[in-house]
């Protein structure tokens with residue numbers, strides 16, 4: 001019997017789909033841009049949920065599943081070392 005190693009979950013609240021992979025880390029399918037990690041989804045969306053009702057409906061509230069937030073998980077901010085280096089050098 002073959003069981004698919006990937007399960008797709010959908011967070012109705014965040015309007016996002018998560019591929020739960022058995023043998024690698026989960027993949028979040030953002031509506032735009034590249035796929036990311038659960039911690040990225042948390043940093044960008046899920047942490048802003050306010051009510052307990054919302055939190056209960058979100059599938060990405062479990063710290064043990066999403067992991068801690070990593071650098072770069074939030075929306076792109078200009079890192080200090082990148083300032084002044086863009087545009088002019090093309």
Ligand SMILES: [Zn+2]
Pocket residue numbers: 011013014045046058059060
């Ligand atoms: Zn969510």
